[in-house]
Amino acid sequence: MANPNLPIGSIWRLHHNDQEIARLTVTGADMPWTYAEVETLPxxxxxxxxxxxxxxxxxxxxxxxxxxxxxxxxxALTMMFPGGGPVAEFMLHIHDDGTAGWRWHDEPFDVVDQ
Incomplete structure (x- = not known):
């Protein structure tokens, strides 16, 4: 079954506090990575x-x-799914060429005490 968050053209949003600071438009995926073009905002x-x-x-x-x-x-940042709602875990790379790649999970990772 296809993931509804990964279609080409879907838009993930990046927030700092309550301000949307970037839109990531999906260009492809090679699980576990998702790739996008980045539109930066104020x-x-x-x-x-x-x-x-x-x-x-x-x-x-x-x-x-x-x-x-x-x-x-x-x-500092919150990533939002295309349909709304925060992504529980993500590892995001935004490159100077205006592209991004990230891995994500819809549930928080378990924290292990050391």
Whole structure:
């Protein structure tokens, strides 16, 4: 059965607090990744340096820094499904070329005490 959130052209939304700061229009999927074109909106520029830092960290295979970026992104931003409602878990990469890729899950990941 096809996932109703993945059709080409569906729009996922990125929010900071109650403000929509980006729209991600799906261009394809290669599970577990979804790909999109990004339309930035007012409020996004505050986060552009964080996404750039994340991309550099991944390119340099600095996984500790990449994880720190992921934590900062997840604590500041909310991703919304095309039909509304927040995505419980996501790992989002927004690139300087105006594209994005993300993995998501509709239920929160279990937190393990260490």
């Amino acid at each position: 409020g996004f520029e505050e986060f552009r340096p964080l996404f750039r830092e994340q991309e550099r960290a991944v390119h340099e295979e600095d996984w500790g820094r990449a994880d720190a970026c992921y934590t900062r992104i997840r604590s």
